[in-house]
Structures are given as C-alpha cells and as structure tokens.
Amino acid sequence: xxxxxxxxxxxxxxxxxxxxxxxxxxxxxxxxxxxxxxxxxxxxxxxxxxxxxxxxxxxxxxxxxxxxxxxxxxxxxxxxxxxxxxxxxxxxxxxxxxxxxxxxxxxxxxxxxxxxxxxxxxxxxxxxxxxxxxxxxxxxxxxxxxxxxxxxxxxxxxxxxxxxxxxxxxxxxxxxxxxxxxxxxxxxxxxxxxxxxxxxxxxxxxxxxxxxxxxxxxxxxxxxxxxxxxxxxxxxxxxxxxxxxxxxxxxxxxxxxxxxxxxxxxxxxxxxxxxxxxxxxxxxxxxxxxxxxxxxxxxxxxxxxxxxxxxxxxxxxxxxxxxxxxxxxxxxxxxxxxxxxxxxxxxxxxxxxxxxxxxxxxxxxxxxxxxxxxxxxxxxxxxxxxxxxxxxxxxxxxxxxxxxxxxxxxxxxxxxxxxxxxxxxxxxxxxxxxxxxxxxxxxxxxxxxxxxxxxxxxxxxxxxxxxxxxxxxxxxxxxxxxxxxxxxxxxxxxxxxxxxxxxxxxxxxxxxx
Amino acid sequence: xxxxxxxxxxxxxxxxxxxxxxxxxxxxxxxxxxxxxxxxxxxxxxxxxxxxxxxxxxxxxxxxxxxxxxxxxxxxxxxxxxxxxxxxxxxxxxxxxxxxxxxxxxxxxxxxxxxxxxxxxxxxxxxxxxxxxxxxxxxxxxxxxxxxxxxxxxxxxxxxxxxxxxxxxxxxxxxxxxxxxxxxxxxxxxxxxxxxxxxxxxxxxxxxxxxxxxxxxxxxxxxxxxxxxxxxxxxxxxxxxxxxxxxxxxxxxxxxxxxxxxxxxxxxxxxxxxxxxxxxxxxxxxxxxxxxxxxxxxxxxxxxxxxxxxxxxxxxxxxxxxxxxxxxxxxx
Numbered sequence: 001x002x003x004x005x006x007x008x009x010x011x012x013x014x015x016x017x018x019x020x021x022x023x024x025x026x027x028x029x030x031x032x033x034x035x036x037x038x039x040x041x042x043x044x045x046x047x048x049x050x051x052x053x054x055x056x057x058x059x060x061x062x063x064x065x066x067x068x069x070x071x072x073x074x075x076x077x078x079x080x081x082x083x084x085x086x087x088x089x090x091x092x093x094x095x096x097x098x099x100x101x102x103x104x105x106x107x108x109x110x111x112x113x114x115x116x117x118x119x120x121x122x123x124x125x126x127x128x129x130x131x132x133x134x135x136x137x138x139x140x141x142x143x144x145x146x147x148x149x150x151x152x153x154x155x156x157x158x159x160x161x162x163x164x165x166x167x168x169x170x171x172x173x174x175x176x177x178x179x180x181x182x183x184x185x186x187x188x189x190x191x192x193x194x195x196x197x198x199x200x201x202x203x204x205x206x207x208x209x210x211x212x213x214x215x216x217x218x219x220x221x222x223x224x225x226x227x228x229x230x231x232x233x234x235x236x237x238x239x240x241x242x243x244x245x246x247x248x249x250x251x252x253x254x255x256x257x258x259x260x261x262x263x264x265x266x267x268x269x270x271x272x273x274x275x276x277x278x279x280x281x282x283x284x285x286x287x288x289x290x291x292x293x294x295x296x297x298x299x300x301x302x303x304x305x306x307x308x309x310x311x312x313x314x315x316x317x318x319x320x321x322x323x324x325x326x327x328x329x330x331x332x333x334x335x336x337x338x339x340x341x342x343x344x345x346x347x348x349x350x351x352x353x354x355x356x357x358x359x360x361x362x363x364x365x366x367x368x369x370x371x372x373x374x375x376x377x378x379x380x381x382x383x384x385x386x387x388x389x390x391x392x393x394x395x396x397x398x399x400x401x402x403x404x405x406x407x408x409x410x411x412x413x414x415x416x417x418x419x420x421x422x423x424x425x426x427x428x429x430x431x432x433x434x435x436x437x438x439x440x441x442x443x444x445x446x447x448x449x450x451x452x453x454x455x456x457x458x459x460x461x462x463x464x465x466x467x468x469x470x471x472x473x474x475x476x477x478x479x480x481x482x483x484x485x486x487x488x489x490x491x492x493x494x495x496x497x498x499x500x501x502x503x504x505x506x507x508x509x510x511x512x513x
Numbered sequence: 514x515x516x517x518x519x520x521x522x523x524x525x526x527x528x529x530x531x532x533x534x535x536x537x538x539x540x541x542x543x544x545x546x547x548x549x550x551x552x553x554x555x556x557x558x559x560x561x562x563x564x565x566x567x568x569x570x571x572x573x574x575x576x577x578x579x580x581x582x583x584x585x586x587x588x589x590x591x592x593x594x595x596x597x598x599x600x601x602x603x604x605x606x607x608x609x610x611x612x613x614x615x616x617x618x619x620x621x622x623x624x625x626x627x628x629x630x631x632x633x634x635x636x637x638x639x640x641x642x643x644x645x646x647x648x649x650x651x652x653x654x655x656x657x658x659x660x661x662x663x664x665x666x667x668x669x670x671x672x673x674x675x676x677x678x679x680x681x682x683x684x685x686x687x688x689x690x691x692x693x694x695x696x697x698x699x700x701x702x703x704x705x706x707x708x709x710x711x712x713x714x715x716x717x718x719x720x721x722x723x724x725x726x727x728x729x730x731x732x733x734x735x736x737x738x739x740x741x742x743x744x745x746x747x748x749x750x751x752x753x754x755x756x757x758x759x760x761x762x763x764x765x766x767x768x769x770x771x772x773x774x775x776x777x778x779x780x781x782x783x784x785x786x787x788x789x790x791x792x793x794x795x796x797x798x799x800x801x802x803x804x805x806x807x808x809x810x811x812x813x814x815x816x817x818x819x820x821x822x823x824x825x826x827x828x829x830x831x832x833x834x835x836x837x838x839x840x841x842x843x844x845x
Contacts, residue, residue: 306726327728338726345726347719349786358716358727361709369707412727 006197012061039218053085054078084159099126099139149180205234250464251443258282267312273475287466295475304329333419348398353379382411403434422453534780538795570694578742586718586785587642593765594653599750604760624747632739636732657762680755718785
C-alpha cells in the first residue's frame with residue numbers, strides 16, 4: 001500500500017423497496033484529507049454516510065476502516081472504530097449541559113466513590129477539549145443556550161473526544177451565518193492538519209471548492225467520479241451532479257409588470273423591525289435580501305397577520321387591509337409559504353390530499369360535510385399541474401421526497417388563489433434540478449398575474465430570480481435595487497453606503513460569493 | 514383490466530370504511546363473544562347483554578370526548594370528574610325542589626364552564642393539557658364532594674318518567690340508553706371523518722405549527738375541543754342519573770384511564786392527528802366484553818384491572834411490532 005487510507009469503501013450496494021439507493025459505490029479516503037461528497041437530493045449521500053456510520057447495513061460490499069475490514073457495523077462499533085458523525089439535524093440533548101453532551105454515554109468514567117457523577121472532573125475534562133478550539137463555550141452551559149454554530153462545535157468535540165480518526169459532517173453550514181461558517185472552516189482545517197480525515201457533505205459549491213482536497217460526485221446511487229478540487233470548477237461539478245450542463249439557472253425576467261397590488265407602509269414591531277415600507281406590483285418578483293436574523297421573516301409575518309404589528313398599514317389593491325388573524329389575510333389573497341416545511345409546513349402523517357386542502361376546506365365542503373370526491377379531484381389536479389410524484393393522493397406526505405414535499409406545499413398555497421404569494425427560502429435544502437424547476441414555476445405564476453415576494457439568503461438567487469430587491473439589515477430596509485442595479489456590486493455598495501458598518505459590508509461581500 | 518380496477522376500487526372502499534386496526538378489533542370482539550356464548554350459560558342471556566350494553570353506553574359517550582381531545586394533540590384527565598359534577602349538581606339542585614329544566618341547564622352549564630376553563634388555560638395560557646386537566650380532575654371532584662358532603666344522593670321515584678325512560682327504558686327490547694349512544698357514535702364518527710371543523714382538529718393535532726401557518730385558528734379549535742369534551746361528559750353524567758336514579762360524588766373515578774386505554778387500543782395516536790371514533794369505541798367495547806367475560810367466568814374482580822393492562826400493552830405492542838416489521842421489510 002503506497003498511501004495510507006483512512007477509509008476504503010468497496011462496491012457498496014444498498015437496496016430500498018423499489019429503488020437501489022446505492023449501486024456498487026467504491027471510494028477511498030486518504031489520511032488527513034477533506035473529501036467533499038456532493039450530489040442532488042436522493043443521490044445517495046446520506047445513505048452512504050449512514051452505512052459508514054453503522055446506522056444502515058449494506059446489502060453487499062465491504063468497508064475497511066484504518067486497514068481493518070469491518071462487517072455488521074453498528075453505530076457503536078463505528079464510533080469505537082474511529083468514525084465520528086455530525087448529523088445535519090443536531091442530535092444534542094437540549095436540556096443537558098455541554099459537558100454532559102460531550103461525554104454522553106460515557107459518564108461512568110467520571111463516577112466518584114458513591115457512583116455519582118463528579119461534575120468538577122467532568123467539566124474540567126470538557127474544558128480541556130473545548131480549549132483546543134479556542135471556543136468561548138463553557139462546559140456547564142445548557143445546550144439550548146448556545147448558538148447553532150456552537151452546538152455544532154459541541155458535536156464535533158464529542159466526536160473528537162472518542163478519538164475519532166474519520167469525521168463525517170453532513171451539511172454543517174445549512175443553519176449558520178457567514179462569520180460562524182468562517183469559524184467552523186478554520187476548525188475543520190485545523191482538524192485536517194492534525195491528521196483527521198473528513199467527509200464533508202454540502203450543497204454549496206463555494207464551500208466545496210474552498211475546503212476540499214477531492215470531490216466525490218454521486219448521482220442516482222452511482223459514483224460518477226472523484227475529482228481533484230484544484231483541477232475542477234463549480235460548473236463541472238454541478239454538470240456531473242445533474243448529468244447535464246446547466247447553462248442558465250434562472251428563467252427570463254418579467255416583461256409585463258403592471259400596477260401596484262400590495263403596499264406596506266411603515267411596518268414596525270418593537271425590537272424586531274421598524275418603519276419597513278415596500279410595494280409589490282402585479283407580475284413582479286420582489287426579493288428581500290439580508291442575513292438570517294435581519295427581520296425579513298418577521299416583516300412578512302407581520303404583514304399577513306401572523307404577528308401583531310405595533311404600527312403600520314398594508315394596502316392590497318388600493319384597499320386598506322383590516323385583518324385580525326392570518327385567515328383574514330388568506331381571504332384577501334395573501335399567502336405565506338413557511339421556511340421549514342417539516343416543522344411549520346406539512347402535516348407529515350396525513351395524506352397528500354388532506355395537506356393540500358388544509359388552507360381551503362370551505363372549497364371542498366358541501367353543506368355540513370367535506371366532499372371526499374371533490375377533495376381527491378382537486379388534489380389530483382395539483383398533482384398533475386405541479387408534477388408531484390406520488391402513487392396516490394391518499395399517500396402520507398412523509399413518504400414523499402423533499403422536492404415533492406415542497407411541491408405539496410406549493411399546491412396547498414396555490415389552492416387559495418393568492419394575489420400575493422410570499423415565500424420564505426423556497427429552495428433551501430433542495431437540489432439544483434428541483435431548484436430550477438421551482439424558479440420556473442414562480443416565474444410562470446408571475447406571468448399569470450401574481451405578485452411574488454421571495455425571502456432568500458442566497459444572493460445569486462435574489463439576483464437571478466427577482467425583478468427588484470430590497471435589502472434588510474437589523475430590522476431596517478437599507479436599500480433597493482432594480483434591473484441593471486440588481487447585481488452583487490450594487491447591493492453591497494448600497495448597503496455599505498447607507499450603513500457605514502464595516503463588518504456588515506464584509507459579511508455581505510463574503511455572502512455574495 | 515376491468516376486474517382489476519374494480520377489485521382495487523372495492524378494496525379502497527372497504528379500506529375507507531374499516532382500517533386494519535378496526536377490522537382486527539371486530540374479529541377479536543366477535544371471537545371473545547363467541548367463546549363466552551359457548552362456554553358460559555349466562556353470556557347470551559338478555560339480562561347480561563343488556564347490562565353489558567348499558568354499562569358500555571355511558572363509557573362510549575365519554576370515549577368520544579376523549580378521542581376528540583387526544584386527536585387534537587391534548588389529553589383530558591377530567592372527564593370522570595366532570596361527569597360526576599354534572600350528575601351531583603343536578604341531583605343536589607333537583608332535591609332542593611328546583612324545576613327539572615333548570616337543574617339540567619345548571620348541570621350542563623357547569624360542565625361547559627369546566628371545559629372553558631381547561632380550554633382557555635391550554636389554548637391561551639399555553640399550559641400543558643396534562644397539568645390543567647389533572648387540576649380540573651381534582652377541582653371538579655372536590656366540588657362534587659363539597660356539594661354532596663361526600664354521600665351518594667338517591668333520586669329513586671323522584672325523577673320525571675320521561676327522563677327515567679332515557680336511562681332505564683327500552684324500545685323493542687333494546688335499552689334506550691344504548692340506542693342513544695349508538696346514534697351519538699354514528700353521528701360523531703361521520704363528523705370526525707367529514708366535518709370541516711373536526712378536520713381542523715386533526716390538522717391541529719398532526720402539526721400545530723403547520724396548522725397555524727395554514728390559517729387555522731388553533732386557539733379556537735383547542736378551546737372548542739375541551740368545551741365539547743366537557744359537554745359530552747356533562748351529558749354522560751345526566752344519563753348516569755337517569756339510568757341509576759342516584760348521583761355519587763365518586764362516580765366515574767378512574768374512568769379517564771379506561772377511556773384512554775380504549776382510545777389507544779382503538780388506534781388513536783397519543784401524538785394526535787390520527788384515529789377514528791369507531792376505533793376508540795371498539796376499544797371500549799373490547800374492554801367491556803372482556804370484563805364481562807371475567808365476571809361470568811368467575812374470575813376475581815381483582816384481576817380485571819390487571820387483564821385490562823395486559824390487553825392495552827398487547828395492542829400497542831402488536832402495533833409497534835407491525836411497524837418495525839414493515840420497516841425491516843422496507844430496509845431488506
């Protein structure tokens with residue numbers, strides 16, 4: 001063996017009923033390298049990592065960890081063999097302290113003579129580990145008091161405390177701000193230098209290019225290619241991921257912007273945002289840019305009655321909106337598609353048709369009772385119109401894929417016939433192909449005469465998709481850009497000219513990358 | 514091809530009426546009934562069937578209430594106490610010589626007040642349903658004991674005959690009480706499946722946040738759920754008086770546990786958003802039939818709770834093993 005391999009995966013195949021999630025996947029992870037694992041949703045990234053982490057068993061194939069072939073891996077075996085797994089959805093116990101989480105399952109090492117946990121010893125051991133990361137986290141803090149980024153650090157520390165040699169990071173940055181991402185990247189690079197091998201799963205090409213030594217691309221359960229990061233480009237990677245070259249991600253801009261249909265004047269909620277004003281025209285897509293926590297979501301919630309406004313007025317079609325709750329807003333033609341489809345959007349254990357009709361029960365009710373035939377018929381129309389892949393409208397939604405779930409969300413809101421459709425991060429966590437499909441769908445709706453508001457943390461999406469954009473920062477609108485002005489340079493300079501805040505400028509310029 | 518699609522349609526229709534759990538329960542209930550019919554002399558006697566039917570009838574109204582609350586994602590531990598409160602308040606007022614209608618209205622009014630209290634604290638103050646209704650269990654029971662000074666009140670030969678007829682009368686040999694409860698179950702089951710308001714209860718129980726973000730007034734739904742639950746319990750309390758001609762401050766103690774068990778056996782998910790009234794009622798029927806069987810087979814009454822516990826755990830265990838078998842199959 002000329003090179004030292006941390007992990008070798010040979011000919012792994014995994015079948016789920018009806019599909020082959022992985023077919024004959026083989027790759028090597030060298031010691032001390034960062035390998036990015038990329039692919040569209042459903043390409044098999046998570047399945048592969050779950051097999052390496054012992055969560056799932058392959059139907060055939062072999063795994064070799066640090067030169068030893070292992071079979072029938074359980075999560076505990078995997079941990080003992082030196083594999084650390086930081087899941088996308090953090091699995092920390094929120095009400096326990098940092099130290100308790102780091103040594104979870106191994107607290108017996110800190111027992112005193114009475115068999116009780118010696119917290120002094122435990123906290124000290126944790127402090128030593130945390131110190132390596134120059135982190136300000138204290139061992140006796142509760143997990144729920146920490147920022148998401150710090151929670152991620154705790155998970156990494158936990159993996160390292162069991163002396164892991166191979167660390168799997170599943171989309172660790174999806175909930176982080178730019179400065180938190182920088183800290184995390186510094187940490188990852190330090191780990192690499194200390195000889196730990198890392199598998200890094202991400203949708204974000206800039207991260208992949210910045211961090212990784214090599215990129216492994218999966219598509220439809222097959223390993224397409226492993227590339228040296230230095231010799232490739234984002235276009236090449238994306239092209240191989242989707243199996244075609246995507247030349248133009250975004251649909252053409254609007255040709256036909258008409259009169260104003262929505263006007264928000266001086267909206268304020270104390271402590272969240274103040275004097276936010278904007279307007280939206282028929283046939284237009286308005287972007288709201290800004291960082292997470294800038295108050296974008298809160299403004300939209302305030303506009304449609306989900307939060308109580310302290311002051312401000314909303315006009316729709318020239319008429320002042322008098323609403324006491326969200327269902328009034330829906331009746332007036334405003335719909336809001338939430339950011340987190342699993343927690344706030346879908347009824348996962350209910351059927352597809354019941355999910356779609358949730359916003360408009362009145363429409364399927366005849367007399368006192370719901371008309372089942374009408375409900376099914378309506379659902380089938382949307383399944384066809386939006387191309388939702390499901391065997392029947394009676395399928396429970398949790399059996400659908402992420403992209404299809406997002407389409408169910410769309411169907412649910414289109415069913416209310418909105419005049420104004422606000423969407424919060426409509427393409428987060430969705431693969432490139434489905435993203436493009438959703439962008440086109442939004443543009444079509446717009447061309448049919450809807451007004452659309454898109455909140456997005458991805459500047460390229462704002463620039464590519466929207467006709468006009470406003471930028472928010474710390475609860476205030478700091479600028480607006482249209483047409484030729486709608487580019488990264490303008491958005492950034494505009495923000496910095498009005499708000500002479502160096503940190504924000506750099507953050508925003510990083511975020512534009 | 515034609516017959517294939519016909520067959521699928523028939524299967525769909527069948528599935529839409531009875532799901533796996535309900536079908537299983539019916540089979541088990543019939544099997545137990547058949548066993549008792551063959552091996553005991555008295556199971557099939559009119560008297561026994563009547564007494565099983567009547568004892569089940571009151572529980573059955575309360576189980577509708579419990580199903581409603583659990584499907585909405587909550588729990589109502591105060592059902593037994595509210596039922597007792599309704600019957601005791603009625604009896605106390607009636608024995609004081611107040612007009613019958615006034616007593617009925619007072620009993621129902623008190624139940625509604627309990628429900629409103631529960632619903633308000635749970636929906637508006639965001640207090641946990643378990644705690645609020647546990648407190649109500651104590652408060653309502655306490656009021657019963659206070660107003661009756663702890664003794665049962667006899668109303669024998671004092672009630673209006675028409676009211677007596679509801680609880681004690683028969684129509685074509687079938688107890689009127691049983692007819693009332695069957696009618697209520699059929700109405701409730703239909704409404705649970707098809708009424709838009711009840712559908713909102715399912716949405717709320719399935720995912721409260723998503724319901725809120727779908728324009729459903731979750732607070733209103735929750736308050737209504739607890740008010741209706743208490744209303745049904747109040748009604749059950751009046752039927753109790755009508756049936757037994759007395760009111761007891763300790764009536765319905767532990768009833769909440771029986772009906773929760775019935776709901777769970779009948780396939781209602783404690784997480785909310787899933788289940789049917791039919792299932793919950795079948796769960797209660799199963800428990801009633803088994804209890805009756807134990808009596809007829811001369812098994813000591815002390816065993817009854819033990820056996821109910823075993824049945825509850827078996828039903829849930831079967832469910833979970835079915836799910837894990839299915840998951841294993843999916844992963845194979």
